[in-house]
Amino acid sequence: xxxxxxxxxxxxxxxxxxxxxxxxxxxxxxxxxxxxxxxxxxxxxxxxxxxxxxxxxxxxxxxxxxxxxxxxxxxxxxxxxxxxxxxxxxxxxxxxxxxxxxxxxxxxxxxxxxxxxxxxxxxxxxxxxxxxxxxxxxxxxxxxxxxxxxxxxxxxxxxxxxxxxxxxxxxxxxxxxxxxxxxxxxxx
Numbered sequence: 672x673x674x675x676x677x678x679x680x681x682x683x684x685x686x687x688x689x690x691x692x693x694x695x696x697x698x699x700x701x702x703x704x705x706x707x708x709x710x711x712x713x714x715x716x717x718x719x720x721x722x723x724x725x726x727x728x729x730x731x732x733x734x735x736x737x738x739x740x741x742x743x744x745x746x747x748x749x750x751x752x753x754x755x756x757x758x759x760x761x762x763x764x765x766x767x768x769x770x771x772x773x774x775x776x777x778x779x780x781x782x783x784x785x786x787x788x789x790x791x792x793x794x795x796x797x798x799x800x801x802x803x804x805x806x807x808x809x810x811x812x813x814x815x816x817x818x819x820x821x822x823x824x825x826x827x828x829x830x831x832x833x834x835x836x837x838x839x840x841x842x843x844x845x846x847x848x849x850x851x852x853x854x855x856x857x858x859x
Contacts, residue, residue: 681838683736687729687745688794688835694722694752695798695828702805702821711821715759723753744782744795751775769809776802790834790844797827 694717701711727749734742755771763771776799783795801823808816837844 683729683733683738683745684741685835685838687726687733687741688791688831688838690721690726690729691745691748691794692828692830692832692835694718694726695794695801695824695831697828698722699801699821699824699826699828702817703825704818704821712759715756718752718759719756723749723756725749726752740785740787743785744791747778747782751778765809765812769806772802772806772809776806788834788844790830790837794827794831794834797823797830801827 694714697714697717698711700706701709701714726745730742730745730747730749733739733745755775758771779795779799779802783792783799786792801820804816804820804823808814808820833842834844836842
């Protein structure tokens with residue numbers, strides 16, 4: 672994050688990442704079948720209010736703070752989560768659901784490629800893989816791909832949660848780097 676980012680924008684980023692992390696964890700766990708009786712459909716209320724409404728509002732606040740990267744990410748993802756939640760009970764074909772997930776994946780890919788900090792890019796990169804696997808799984812009627820996509824969503828949610836918690840708790844957000852020329856040397 673830039674040093675000249677306002678405190679409001681930092682708070683907005685933390686709130687947005689917490690909302691995204693919780694939503695991704697619930698959504699992903701629903702696809703993994705890890706918890707007996709919990710499905711992706713059980714994440715609809717959370718996706719509607721936390722992933723949709725709260726994330727969208729966080730995006731608007733980020734725009735107010737002139738943080739266009741988080742503003743774009745959070746409003747775009749908020750709108751997509753809201754759409755997913757309100758349409759979750761509707762009867763659509765697997766191909767229509769796959770297309771929605773694929774289009775959702777393209778938005779997330781744009782966010783991953785836009786740059787930003789490592790944890791943000793990691794979150795969006797993992798989320799992209801998740802949505803791509805879920806989309807192909809819907810097209811191919813493959814529950815195995817759906818489970819794999821769920822695990823990538825869980826990983827993305829964990830990274831988003833860590834990024835927000837690390838900012839609040841002042842934990843490290845970057846891996847230490849080795850100095851050039853230092854390390855293992857060959858003997859011979």
